Amino acid sequence: MNKETIKIGILGMGTVGSGVSQILAQNGKDMEHKLGAALEVKRVAVRDLAKPRGLTLDPSLFTDNIDHVILDPEIDIVVETMGGIESARHAITKALENGKFVVTANKDLMAQHGMELLAIAKLQGKNIFYEASVGGGIPLVRPLKFCLAANRIHKIMGIINGTTNYILTQMSTAEKEFKDALAEAQAKGFAEADPSSDVEGRDASYKLNILASLSFSSRINMEDIYVEGITNVKLRDIRYAQELGYAVKLLAIGEEGEGGLKLRVHPTLIPHAHPLAAVKNEFNAIFLEGDAVGEVMFYGRGAGSLPTGSAVCADIMDAARAIKNQIQNGIVEATFVHKPVVPMEEQLSRFYLRLKAIDEPGVFAKLATAFGEARVSLDKIIQKRSVEQTAEIVLVTHDVAEGNFTHALDSLRAMPSIRSINSILRVVE
Numbered sequence: 001m002n003k004e005t006i007k008i009g010i011l012g013m014g015t016v017g018s019g020v021s022q023i024l025a026q027n028g029k030d031m032e033h034k035l036g037a038a039l040e041v042k043r044v045a046v047r048d049l050a051k052p053r054g055l056t057l058d059p060s061l062f063t064d065n066i067d068h069v070i071l072d073p074e075i076d077i078v079v080e081t082m083g084g085i086e087s088a089r090h091a092i093t094k095a096l097e098n099g100k101f102v103v104t105a106n107k108d109l110m111a112q113h114g115m116e117l118l119a120i121a122k123l124q125g126k127n128i129f130y131e132a133s134v135g136g137g138i139p140l141v142r143p144l145k146f147c148l149a150a151n152r153i154h155k156i157m158g159i160i161n162g163t164t165n166y167i168l169t170q171m172s173t174a175e176k177e178f179k180d181a182l183a184e185a186q187a188k189g190f191a192e193a194d195p196s197s198d199v200e201g202r203d204a205s206y207k208l209n210i211l212a213s214l215s216f217s218s219r220i221n222m223e224d225i226y227v228e229g230i231t232n233v234k235l236r237d238i239r240y241a242q243e244l245g246y247a248v249k250l251l252a253i254g255e256e257g258e259g260g261l262k263l264r265v266h267p268t269l270i271p272h273a274h275p276l277a278a279v280k281n282e283f284n285a286i287f288l289e290g291d292a293v294g295e296v297m298f299y300g301r302g303a304g305s306l307p308t309g310s311a312v313c314a315d316i317m318d319a320a321r322a323i324k325n326q327i328q329n330g331i332v333e334a335t336f337v338h339k340p341v342v343p344m345e346e347q348l349s350r351f352y353l354r355l356k357a358i359d360e361p362g363v364f365a366k367l368a369t370a371f372g373e374a375r376v377s378l379d380k381i382i383q384k385r386s387v388e389q390t391a392e393i394v395l396v397t398h399d400v401a402e403g404n405f406t407h408a409l410d411s412l413r414a415m416p417s418i419r420s421i422n423s424i425l426r427v428v429e
Ligand SMILES: NC(=O)c1ccc[n+]([C@@H]2O[C@H](COP(=O)([O-])OP(=O)(O)OC[C@H]3O[C@@H](n4cnc5c(N)ncnc54)[C@H](OP(=O)(O)O)[C@@H]3O)[C@@H](O)[C@H]2O)c1
Pocket: 011, 012, 013, 014, 015, 016, 017, 045, 046, 047, 048, 049, 051, 064, 066, 080, 081, 082, 083, 084, 087, 105, 106, 107, 108, 132, 133, 134, 136, 302, 303, 304, 305, 308
């Protein structure tokens, strides 16, 4: 029996929830026409019923009890846009067990408990749609799950956190130090009051987990991903990187090679000529390489009320189609196995290093020897300036195993002529 009206319950009416509500109000008729079924928001759960919302939704739909949504027998689709881990995990589990399809924007949850929740969905003959959890309005989950499914994906690399990209762009174009660029991002609404998840790289690592799982058909634990944020990136390094021909970006990188998966998030020097170097401010871009399709790049707004709402609404339509046609819509993730992961110390990287040394004859030779003994070969070694008998030196290495580079650093730290090691960044060509 075809359903004429699909009923939706929404958990959370903040930035994303209100974008969803606005799109449903604006484009609902077109969406219904495309679906061949009506969409009705039946109930909305929030924390604080007294908060002014400025929405067209009927106030009588609101409740502060999640159970009024997830246990309502008339609701077909539960849209989770409240965030957090435990209450969202509990709500989604209960919604699935009560026969609902689920749409979520929650990357933290999907990265850490996605496989377990998808297994419950499969058992229940339902599905969880999570396009909005990564890349905001940029389609990524569906292309990876379906459109590119015939490829072996070798590499996925991208800027998947708009806050840090905004900060790094401001540092490089307006010559600001990190804390000033962060304050500006907060004032303009591009960074949250507590920016730690963004600036420490965790948000990008959750998204990389989701993208890499789909790209490499693997279950991935958060511990499998090396994570380093941008809090130690200095304006000085951005300037030197520019002189060397690079932009500094927080990149999320996933690769599959013979030894297994390589998964990392870190600030990276990337050549100005690379398409990712041109991605500015709050924009995101994801670049991938498939064996059949070649190189593909996705670009757009990775967050925000309407862009994220756009992905959530498309998921609502997919769920509605599944309900209307009485299908589950394919949980491809159920077949994923846990592939081996290459430990970070065995991964190859090029490094940019800025240090201070006593300005005396032979210091370059001593540095070259210390690196040579650790089997690290140098691509560039440049003295930037000299103040009060202290020389500032910038080095760029060739590809080296992280473990060897760490040994070289240990030798450098033990050298009396090295005053300080000020910055270490990775370089991608
Ligand atoms: N913001 C973005 O651009 C963006 C982009 C992609 C993905 N996401 C993800 O989308 C989710 C929501 O983010 P957001 O920015 O929209 O958050 P938000 O603005 O803080 O909104 C959260 C909403 O959930 C409600 N809520 C929180 N805990 C609740 C509970 N226990 N019971 C009932 N309602 C509860 C809040 O109610 P009150 O209004 O009463 O406080 C609020 O309406 C997160 O998982 C986030 O990672 C966000």
